[in-house]
Amino acid sequence: MTDDRTDASSRPSSHPTRREIIAGGAMVPITMGLPSGAAAQSPRSAATPDAVEVNLTINGTRHALMLDARTTLLDLLREHLDLTGTKKGCDQGQCGACTVLIDGRRANSCLTFAVMYDGAQITTIEGLAASGALHPLQQAFIDHDAFQCGYCTPGQICSAAGLIAEGRAKTAEEIRELMSGNICRCGAYTNIVAAIQQAMERS
Amino acid sequence: MINFQYARASDVADAVRQMANDPTAKFVAGGTNLIDLMKIDVERPTKVIDINRLPLKQVEGIQGGGLRIGALVRNSDLAYHPLIEQRYPVLASAVMAGASQQLRNMASTGGNLLQRTRCHYFYDTATPCNKREPGSGCSAINGHNRMHAILGTGDACIATHPSDMCVALAMLEAKVHVTGASGDRVIAFADFHRLPGDTPQRDTTLNPGEIITAVELPPRGFATNYTYLKIRDRLSYAFALVSVAVGLELDGDTIKEGRFALGGVAHKPWRDPQAEAALRGQPANAATFARAAEVLLRDARGYEHNTFKIDLARRCIVRALSQAARGTPQSQSSKKIM
Numbered sequence: 001m002t003d004d005r006t007d008a009s010s011r012p013s014s015h016p017t018r019r020e021i022i023a024g025g026a027m028v029p030i031t032m033g034l035p036s037g038a039a040a041q042s043p044r045s046a047a048t049p050d051a052v053e054v055n056l057t058i059n060g061t062r063h064a065l066m067l068d069a070r071t072t073l074l075d076l077l078r079e080h081l082d083l084t085g086t087k088k089g090c091d092q093g094q095c096g097a098c099t100v101l102i103d104g105r106r107a108n109s110c111l112t113f114a115v116m117y118d119g120a121q122i123t124t125i126e127g128l129a130a131s132g133a134l135h136p137l138q139q140a141f142i143d144h145d146a147f148q149c150g151y152c153t154p155g156q157i158c159s160a161a162g163l164i165a166e167g168r169a170k171t172a173e174e175i176r177e178l179m180s181g182n183i184c185r186c187g188a189y190t191n192i193v194a195a196i197q198q199a200m201e202r203s
Numbered sequence: 204m205i206n207f208q209y210a211r212a213s214d215v216a217d218a219v220r221q222m223a224n225d226p227t228a229k230f231v232a233g234g235t236n237l238i239d240l241m242k243i244d245v246e247r248p249t250k251v252i253d254i255n256r257l258p259l260k261q262v263e264g265i266q267g268g269g270l271r272i273g274a275l276v277r278n279s280d281l282a283y284h285p286l287i288e289q290r291y292p293v294l295a296s297a298v299m300a301g302a303s304q305q306l307r308n309m310a311s312t313g314g315n316l317l318q319r320t321r322c323h324y325f326y327d328t329a330t331p332c333n334k335r336e337p338g339s340g341c342s343a344i345n346g347h348n349r350m351h352a353i354l355g356t357g358d359a360c361i362a363t364h365p366s367d368m369c370v371a372l373a374m375l376e377a378k379v380h381v382t383g384a385s386g387d388r389v390i391a392f393a394d395f396h397r398l399p400g401d402t403p404q405r406d407t408t409l410n411p412g413e414i415i416t417a418v419e420l421p422p423r424g425f426a427t428n429y430t431y432l433k434i435r436d437r438l439s440y441a442f443a444l445v446s447v448a449v450g451l452e453l454d455g456d457t458i459k460e461g462r463f464a465l466g467g468v469a470h471k472p473w474r475d476p477q478a479e480a481a482l483r484g485q486p487a488n489a490a491t492f493a494r495a496a497e498v499l500l501r502d503a504r505g506y507e508h509n510t511f512k513i514d515l516a517r518r519c520i521v522r523a524l525s526q527a528a529r530g531t532p533q534s535q536s537s538k539k540i541m
Contacts, residue, residue: 111306
């Protein structure tokens with residue numbers, strides 16, 4: 001697993017990465033309307049007058065945040081905390097790319113206001129691997145070549161982690177049905193099911 | 204999304220009090236529909252009252268043998284609850300036929316009842332829609348109306364209610380417990396959702412400021428002869444073109460009591476006492492089922508792109524009643540329709 005932030009910061013600053021350019025553009029709406037000077041501060045302290053206090057534990061790290069109530073959990077992860085492993089696909093709950101685990105249960109982070117989950121434990125794709133070793137699902141997705149472009153993969157893997165914890169799917173048919181909230185436009189479904197079956201057998 | 208004030212309610216009384224002070228406020232539970240609609244400015248609450256801390260998360264037995272489902276019980280917890288699986292399997296099946304597991308993990312029982320239509324004109328703020336903007340007109344009646352209603356429609360709106368869960372609740376004759384500034388009341392499920400008439404902006408008979416606290420299931424669960432059959436454009440994770448929830452009580456081959464409700468065909472889950480009367484005391488066979496379907500669909504009206512739904516509904520009713528009579532309910536994993 002590549003750490004996106006480490007990767008980006010190791011590049012010469014005269015050659016910004018695509019992510020740095022995108023992140024730079026994405027900062028604009030976050031800081032709009034703030035008093036001058038606030039833009040240079042961490043978004044965490046860039047409180048709007050209506051900011052709401054929320055405490056979240058994300059991948060084991062506690063975060064005390066002041067947020068505009070409109071901030072979805074997805075945007076908090078990606079735009080405020082730089083946890084860009086969680087992907088924004090449709091942003092309306094139809095594709096599953098934004099799937100994370102909230103208190104161990106899979107959910108669409110695009111359809112949640114982060115302030116609704118005060119006190120919750122959030123696990124994203126960045127938090128699945130334990131002490132440097134790949135999560136069994138991550139290894140299984142590699143073993144079975146369960147992706148093509150990879151954009152849906154973090155959501156697929158988080159969703160599959162939720163699926164295994166639920167313990168309801170036993171057959172390939174049941175895996176397909178209970179993974180139907182994760183769309184793969186490359187059509188890697190056959191290998192995704194095989195990868196999940198491998199991880200289920202070893203869990 | 205417009206800015207809004209965010210507030211947390213600590214109990215039902217607090218939620219009702221906060222809502223009473225602000226007619227443009229909205230409750231949020233799972234948020235799966237409200238947040239979606241707020242993102243595109245179809246819903247524009249100035250205040251959002253978070254009710255997730257309310258103590259409404261239990262499924263419990265009640266006097267007389269029924270069950271009381273707290274309004275904040277999540278759809279997945281409801282579908283997997285042992286008492287629901289054993290005694291009301293048609294409800295578990297209907298819940299599992301809707302949405303995805305991620306959404307079911309978030310969506311609440313009360314919120315499921317209050318889902319808005321998925322009519323694409325309702326979602327598209329660039330087009331007229333009487334439900335979104337009363338008096339602006341209905342774009343669907345002469346537009347792309349393949350997903351729209353064939354029963355109970357009017358000139359103002361032909362939208363459908365999107366829920367699967369509610370179709371089973373209608374068949375089971377659930378009751379909706381609500382609390383408002385003027386106290387508690389109980390609404391029969393058939394009276395909870397309404398037809399569009401001249402006021403399609405109103406989906407339900409809830410009064411302003413009322414909150415759903417629970418859904419009550421009567422003792423009769425039809426756990427032996429039931430089915431939830433849902434026909435849609437793909438095998439999973441799509442709204443119904445037509446769905447049918449059935450519960451039968453048989454005496455040998457004779458139908459003692461027969462109920463069925465349809466989804467995807469009207470502004471509310473559709474039940475018809477006359478159609479059910481056509482089942483009672485009759486042999487449980489294809490001819491009986493076809494007659495009941497004819498009665499239910501007697502006033503069905505198709506529009507340019509959805510006339511196919513009338514025949515589809517007829518076939519679904521017959522198939523679903525057959526599944527229930529045989530005791531072979533539709534599997535929501537294996538998509539094979541037996």
